[in-house]
Amino acid sequence: MSSYVGDAAKAPKFQTAAKALVQNTQLRHNVKRATGVIRNKRAKVVDEMPDWEQLRDSGHEIKQHVMRHLDFYLEQFETNCKAAGGTVHWARDADEANSIIVGLVKAQQAKEVIKVKTMTSDEVRLNGALENAGITPYETDLADLIVQLGEDKPSHIVVPALHRNRMEIRQIFLDKMNLSELGDQPEDLAAAARNYLREKFLRVPVAISGANFAVADTGSVCVVESEGNGRMCVSLPRVLISLVGIEKIIPSFQDLEVFLQTLPRSATGERMNPYNSIWTGVTPDDGPQEFHVVLLDNGRTKVLADREARETLDCIRCGACLNACPVYRQTGGHAYGSMYGGPIGAILTPQLQSMEHSQTLPYASSLCGACYEVCPVKINIPEILVHLRGKVVERGDAPFEEKMAMKAAAWTLESPEHLEMARKLGRIAQRPFVDKGVISHLPFGLDAWTRTRDLPAMPAESFREWWLKREKETGV
Amino acid sequence: MSSAREEILERIRDAMGGSTPSRENDYAAIPRNYVRHGSLDAEAKLELLVDRLHDYGASVFHAGDGEIASSVAAALKARGKSSLLIPRDLPRAWLPDGLQFFREGSNYHEVDASEGVLTDCALAIAMTGSIVLRHSAGEARRALSLIPDYHLCVVFASQVVETVPEGVQQMKTFADIPITTIAGPSATADIEMIRVKGVHGPRTLDVILVA
Amino acid sequence: MRISLFITCYNDTFFPQTGKAVVSVLEELGHSVEFRPAQTCCGQMHYNTGYQQEALPMMRHFLEVFRDAEVICIPSSSCVAMIRDHYPKMAAASGDAAQKLAVKDTLPRIFEFTELLVDHLGVTDVGAFFPHSVALHPSCHSLRSLKLGDRPARLLNSVRGLTLVELEQSEECCGFGGTFAIKNADVSTAMLSDKVRCLLNSGAEICAAVDNSCLMHIGGALSRQRTGMRVLHLAEILASRNKQGAME
Numbered sequence: 005m006s007s008y009v010g011d012a013a014k015a016p017k018f019q020t021a022a023k024a025l026v027q028n029t030q031l032r033h034n035v036k037r038a039t040g041v042i043r044n045k046r047a048k049v050v051d052e053m054p055d056w057e058q059l060r061d062s063g064h065e066i067k068q069h070v071m072r073h074l075d076f077y078l079e080q081f082e083t084n085c086k087a088a089g090g091t092v093h094w095a096r097d098a099d100e101a102n103s104i105i106v107g108l109v110k111a112q113q114a115k116e117v118i119k120v121k122t123m124t125s126d127e128v129r130l131n132g133a134l135e136n137a138g139i140t141p142y143e144t145d146l147a148d149l150i151v152q153l154g155e156d157k158p159s160h161i162v163v164p165a166l167h168r169n170r171m172e173i174r175q176i177f178l179d180k181m182n183l184s185e186l187g188d189q190p191e192d193l194a195a196a197a198r199n200y201l202r203e204k205f206l207r208v209p210v211a212i213s214g215a216n217f218a219v220a221d222t223g224s225v226c227v228v229e230s231e232g233n234g235r236m237c238v239s240l241p242r243v244l245i246s247l248v249g250i251e252k253i254i255p256s257f258q259d260l261e262v263f264l265q266t267l268p269r270s271a272t273g274e275r276m277n278p279y280n281s282i283w284t285g286v287t288p289d290d291g292p293q294e295f296h297v298v299l300l301d302n303g304r305t306k307v308l309a310d311r312e313a314r315e316t317l318d319c320i321r322c323g324a325c326l327n328a329c330p331v332y333r334q335t336g337g338h339a340y341g342s343m344y345g346g347p348i349g350a351i352l353t354p355q356l357q358s359m360e361h362s363q364t365l366p367y368a369s370s371l372c373g374a375c376y377e378v379c380p381v382k383i384n385i386p387e388i389l390v391h392l393r394g395k396v397v398e399r400g401d402a403p404f405e406e407k408m409a410m411k412a413a414a415w416t417l418e419s420p421e422h423l424e425m426a427r428k429l430g431r432i433a434q435r436p437f438v439d440k441g442v443i444s445h446l447p448f449g450l451d452a453w454t455r456t457r458d459l460p461a462m463p464a465e466s467f468r469e470w471w472l473k474r475e476k477e478t479g480v
Numbered sequence: 481m482s483s484a485r486e487e488i489l490e491r492i493r494d495a496m497g498g499s500t501p502s503r504e505n506d507y508a509a510i511p512r513n514y515v516r517h518g519s520l521d522a523e524a525k526l527e528l529l530v531d532r533l534h535d536y537g538a539s540v541f542h543a544g545d546g547e548i549a550s551s552v553a554a555a556l557k558a559r560g561k562s563s564l565l566i567p568r569d570l571p572r573a574w575l576p577d578g579l580q581f582f583r584e585g586s587n588y589h590e591v592d593a594s595e596g597v598l599t600d601c602a603l604a605i606a607m608t609g610s611i612v613l614r615h616s617a618g619e620a621r622r623a624l625s626l627i628p629d630y631h632l633c634v635v636f637a638s639q640v641v642e643t644v645p646e647g648v649q650q651m652k653t654f655a656d657i658p659i660t661t662i663a664g665p666s667a668t669a670d671i672e673m674i675r676v677k678g679v680h681g682p683r684t685l686d687v688i689l690v691a
Numbered sequence: 692m693r694i695s696l697f698i699t700c701y702n703d704t705f706f707p708q709t710g711k712a713v714v715s716v717l718e719e720l721g722h723s724v725e726f727r728p729a730q731t732c733c734g735q736m737h738y739n740t741g742y743q744q745e746a747l748p749m750m751r752h753f754l755e756v757f758r759d760a761e762v763i764c765i766p767s768s769s770c771v772a773m774i775r776d777h778y779p780k781m782a783a784a785s786g787d788a789a790q791k792l793a794v795k796d797t798l799p800r801i802f803e804f805t806e807l808l809v810d811h812l813g814v815t816d817v818g819a820f821f822p823h824s825v826a827l828h829p830s831c832h833s834l835r836s837l838k839l840g841d842r843p844a845r846l847l848n849s850v851r852g853l854t855l856v857e858l859e860q861s862e863e864c865c866g867f868g869g870t871f872a873i874k875n876a877d878v879s880t881a882m883l884s885d886k887v888r889c890l891l892n893s894g895a896e897i898c899a900a901v902d903n904s905c906l907m908h909i910g911g912a913l914s915r916q917r918t919g920m921r922v923l924h925l926a927e928i929l930a931s932r933n934k935q936g937a938m939e
Contacts, residue, residue: 232666232681276608370868393741457911
């Protein structure tokens with residue numbers, strides 16, 4: 005029984021993927037523009053909140069509290085959901101979740117399901133499992149639809165098709181929706197999606213959703229969205245299945261007062277997103293008459309067990325860290341090889357896989373701290389990145405040359421005598437490469453720096469040497 | 481699947497390893513220094529709501545207590561419509577003469593073919609321009625305010641709170657019933673970050689504000 | 692006041708002139724500077740790259756060297772951040788009570804260079820003369836860990852002849868990030884190209900910062916691309932005098 009995160013285990017190293025993506029000028033342009041727009045919107049609606057920092061503090065503390073009592077709250081949620089007519093299933097890992105969900109769909113003799121955006125379903129590769137069982141899943145979130153029809157992968161937590169421009173989207177719709185003509189304005193494309201999906205909303209009897217929040221003291225589930233496809237999927241079909249990571253639990257309905265303020269402002273830069281749907285179990289005469297929640301572990305309990313990285317689970321999937329990240333801005337989400345990209349992806353993806361895969365992700369950061377600054381639940385991502393780097397090294401998975409270089413550096417920095425010795429050697433070794441005090445080229449694969457930057461030559465006299473000389477000369 | 485359940489709970493307990501403080505005390509200790517109550521007077525509160533409604537493109541019709549029906553007529557005229565679906569228990573007094581109103585009970589395709597829907601609401605939140613629907617038998621089941629392309633909603637001034645915490649406080653009292661919060665017509669910015677209104681939910685939202 | 696200088700390993704090796712400038716500024720203000728030659732490194736590079744075990748002896752050594760120093764001045768905000776943000780945790784994890792106490796005792800006596808001048812010595816005008824246009828790059832550690840705020844700008848604004856120029860998107864990381872610059876050289880260079888573009892747009896002659904680590908990276912690109920712009924540590928600007936003064 006092992007946990008996996010989509011196809012992250014097979015993804016190339018971050019550096020390798022990034023190298024190609026950084027040269028994709030269309031992508032970089034799209035990503036820069038998109039993240040810039042959301043950042044500006046976010047800044048505006050956050051600046052108008054005099055209690056923003058207090059909301060962040062409370063959000064952080066509520067989530068930390070839940071993690072300390074997760075067993076209690078999961079059981080409380082289950083009790084309340086069941087009392088309202090829902091059924092609660094537990095899945096230890098991705099395969100188990102898929103097996104449960106496929107079974108539930110098959111029990112309806114359904115050949116199609118409509119889906120609301122849920123990254124958790126990408127994590128467990130649900131669509132593949134459904135298709136293998138002869139069931140067709142239809143993504144109904146516009147961006148997920150674009151990604152699905154384009155046979156592509158999502159590149160951002162909140163705006164998954166951010167790497168596509170309108171002409172690319174238009175072509176995808178023309179090809180896959182069997183349209184003879186289609187305008188190229190965003191309104192035309194949205195209208196095409198509305199028509200394509202509407203007949204499915206009104207007809208398909210089974211829907212699969214995720215959840216932004218699962219409320220323990222009422223047994224309610226909350227879905228936060230903008231387009232209306234969420235409302236369609238959770239209130240029209242006969243059967244609703246919600247796949248919910250165990251970390252989505254919040255203790256009390258009242259706690260929504262914090263997250264319903266911080267999530268929309270962080271995610272899309274709005275005071276409130278267009279639609280929130282909150283329901284509890286089954287309501288006679290309104291909406292699904294069968295409601296199933298599948299609570300998913302898939303590595304989350306492992307993250308919980310790591311005290312220093314536990315707050316990774318506090319994440320409310322707002323995507324603000326992606327928009328703030330100067331690394332993400334240069335590469336987009338595909339470089340991370342996971343539906344969870346950007347700063348949160350760099351810590352969540354490897355941990356869900358017990359640090360066996362995606363080991364280059366904790367290094368995909370200059371530790372600038374911009375993510376921590378914008379996180380609505382104050383996850384100290386830079387600290388966790390460094391912690392995970394320690395785990396990579398501890399496992400012995402660091403590159404060999406790096407290990408040797410670090411060993412040599414540690415020896416050098418052990419004492420001033422070693423430092424001076426290394427400096428003396430360095431001054432000799434650098435001679436062939438120095439021209440007027442500048443080194444512009446280094447040999448033998450040492451050129452990661454000098455490929456794009458000059459390096460100052462080591463001066464003939466270190467500060468220490470200067471000081472000691474001065475001391476001797478002045479007798480001070 | 482009791483064994484998966486037991487295993488997951490066991491993993492959680494192992495992960496926490498050792499005693500944790502009493503849950504109730506721990507929960508009570510969570511700092512809550514954010515704004516939990518509004519400070520605007522009634523008039524300013526309504527002004528804020530109207531401002532936010534306009535911000536997301538909703539038209540607002542102001543009505544006195546006995547003027548709801550005439551406002552409904554005015555809204556329909558402005559939108560070029562002559563009929564609306566209504567929930568089973570919507571007050572008859574709200575319905576103007578000369579126009580058609582169909583009580584719910586329709587199937588999805590009939591709802592889809594309608595010109596729009598008229599509902600009341602549970603409350604409204606001024607700061608975010610949110611309208612909260614409580615979907616009990618007395619108000620509309622969810623499909624009714626979702627499928628039509630036009631939603632006309634009656635909001636009483638007495639139903640308006642200023643802040644989200646105050647709104648959630650009220651929602652808590654009917655949390656056993658489905659709830660939908662609305663803050664604008666459906667929208668997406670998935671295409672080049674350009675905001676496009678009206679994807680799946682009603683593309684036009686109008687409000688009759690009764691003061 | 693007797694100010695103990697922690698020069699930092701990379702300043703010692705690559706940028707001794709920054710250390711000389713710090714000494715000059717402090718001595719001009721009438722203080723005496725001491726330099727404890729046993730010092731080496733704060734351990735940041737190893738710690739941040741995941742070699743946390745290797746950083747422990749460096750921490751121990753640092754605390755030992757500066758045990759009874761009255762005031763410790765460090766012209767590198769990333770090293771100060773390393774010590775402030777991580778030494779307490781490292782000491783606690785080591786289980787060594789003496790270490791924990793040493794950290795607790797030493798931390799309040801540590802100042803980044805501009806913190807020392809503005810907060811501890813109460814000085815913003817050090818009598819410098821530097822008739823050039825300067826753009827200030829706020830390194831990430833100075834901005835987000837130390838929250839230096841406007842201290843560097845206030846010091847530069849008091850320099851006679853100096854024009855401080857606006858830098859667009861100044862809060863964006865330059866892409867150095869320690870070993871990140873090597874391990875993720877492509878992304879590091881992409882980030883750097885944005886920073887260089889903003890710097891060139893500012894029209895300034897010089898890019899200044901309180902960290903030579905960023906400046907080594909930024910200066911490396913400014914030089915490689917023959918931009919005609921150069922980098923300078925803030926301390927060296929503050930140490931500049933006119934012809935009547937001591938240093939140029």
